[in-house]
Amino acid sequence: MRQTSLILVLLSVLLLASSCRKKPVPPPPPPPGVVCTIAEKQDVSKTHEFIGQIVAEDWVDLVARVEGYLVKRNFEEGSFVKKDTLIFEIDPRPFEAQVKEAEGQLVHAQASLTYANIQVERYTTLVKGDAVSQKDLDAANMQQGVSKGEVLVAQGQLDLAKINLEYTRLTAPFDGKIGECPISVGNLVGPTINTNLSRIVRMDPVKVEFSVPEATVIDIRQREGSMEKIASRIIPKIVLSNGTEYPLAGQIYFTDNVVDTSTGTLLVRARFQNPNGLLNSGNYVKIRLETKDKTPSIMVPAVAIQRDQTGEFVLSVDKDSKVQRRLVKTGQAHGMNIVILEGISEGEKIIVRGVLKVRPGMTANATLEESAKPESKTQPAAPKATGGN
Template sequence: MRGGLHRGLQIFVTLIGTAALSACDGSSNTYVPPPPPAVRVAQPVQEPITLYFDLTGNTAPLNSVDIEARVQGYLQSIDYQDGTTVTKGTKLFGIERDTYQAQLDQAKASLASQQASQVGAKQEYDRQVNLMKQQVTTQTAVDSAKATLDEANAQILNAQANLELATINLGYTEVIAPFDGTVTNHLVDIGTLVGVSGPTKLASIVQTDPIYAYFNVSESQVLLIKDMLRKQGRTFKQTDLPSIPAELGLQSEEGYPHKGHLDYVSPQLDASTGTLQVRALFDNKDKAMLPGLFVRVRVPIGHNEKALLVRDDAIATNQLGSYLLVLGKDDAVEQKQVKTGQREGALRVIESGLDPADWVVIQGIQQAIPGSKVAPEKIDMKTQPAEAGADAKATATTQ
């Protein structure tokens, strides 16, 4: 019992002595800063690219017209199904034709009558001419026969015109498709009297293959193109348009999958908007595009053999515009204001403000503060970003 108490007293004295020695050696606790945050950096990609104007516009049909009844009568038939795609010349509507068939028959009979009268007038004129040669008639009789023949010839021309008019009116009783396209729903029903006080709209037909895309180019872009052409010693010609490619993408599509070419450029700028209207033509055999859709359009304007590209998600913005975080001296982070250009997949063109030798922070951007040091890991610019879960885990570990 006494031995255990003595041993415990020795341990206590030893601990007190150790604490006293620690307090007397002059050392104190100091703050140890955390290691610099880990980031990934990469140099910009330098490669040749085609320069584009990225624009927006709307699609429009190649042809779109109203189908109208041009003659009066009761609608007898609707020969298509609403929304059907038809070919040129397909019968769409039928208007009663009995009256117009009778008018045609009447015009034919009138022509036959006039032709018979002309034959008689010609015979009489020939007879008077022969009698005049025999000096057994007067010049007055010859002139009268000639006038009668001329009148008969004129009546034939009039009868032929009436026949053509009757044929045309009879043809109007069959309303046909003027071109290949899709016909809208019918606006009148069978039995309706149409064409009473003028043409009656029956439906519309729209041709969407190929399809137009209209878009506007700003005044500054127009001047830029003209300056580029001037430097190349070229001038713009409307005949060159089919050779200028254009690409189109819908809001739901990635990139620009639809290929076409320019088709029309307005000869003057719109003074109210300061823009120039341009039109492109695209194939639409699969009917993927409908008239009136909002679309993205891009048109090539040049080529850059040594363009600098960085990851688009590495670009940030502030009140001055776009900027990148780059490595400076002693791995300190610096901020560089840059001018951005078009996007190329996951990369974006940097038009100015960046050097090819710069190391751009592309991962761990939130931990990279301008002026502070970082622990950089150098990778390739085209390396895919780490998964979100891995990034979150790394952030939690750093914190």
């Protein structure tokens, strides 16, 4: 009994001793990983952005100028058509008959004129021998004048009949894209019924109209000079609705000579080539004016910019891998990047991904994004050509 109690006491002491031992401290978690880019100086242009509207250089409504039944429609709605392509044809038979009738009237009038000329010539001779009176000669001269007038009228009627016959064939006045056609073959069309048949729009080139605030106009003129110099030194570019930049730059060709007093803006037009038909008349786009002169500026991706009640800032990683909060002043955006006017220096590591994982003062495991690595900015050397003998 005494031995059993001793064993129990020893077990209790051992259990108590083991419970008093300190548990090992777990290792600290690794610093959070972030992806950085290097703040670099790039040559950038000073830009201004406005909202503009694409306007067709030329467009034409195809209208029925003569009345008749539509017998041909030689296109698919929304297709591209070439200049002088036959688009519509109105039944030409009534107009062909009118041409023949007018030709007959002209032949009749010309015959009457020929007879009147003969009569005048004859009476002129006879009146000298008193074979006919002067009155008869005067009547012959009058009939000659009437016949000449009838020839002119008949010729005019023939010309008009031919014009109306031409109006039965509606052709494309230029290369362009044709729109919808609400009228099908077999319907009666004309100046008073089903007049508008379709519309053709020239797709290449197009123009973009946009309004520039007066203060911006003054700023550009003070920097660039006259409007002629502005047109040659400023490059207009289009930013599409999906945020991508249209690949072809334009040319400013018109600036209005007065400021719109209701809006305080000046109307400007730029012309853009549109070989693939990507720019459609009526669409609104962002127009960006870039100067040809470029200035070295620090650029970072726009996604690196954070904002709070104190303003804009970025998170950087210093040489000790510590996260720093840097207030910045931003400039103009250029594609996916933005100019930094104040707040950071060239060469700093700026966090672009993982900003929610860290806060100022923390240690971060920074890796450079692929485009910021030095090896990604150099082109691989071309392999040396080897030739065998």
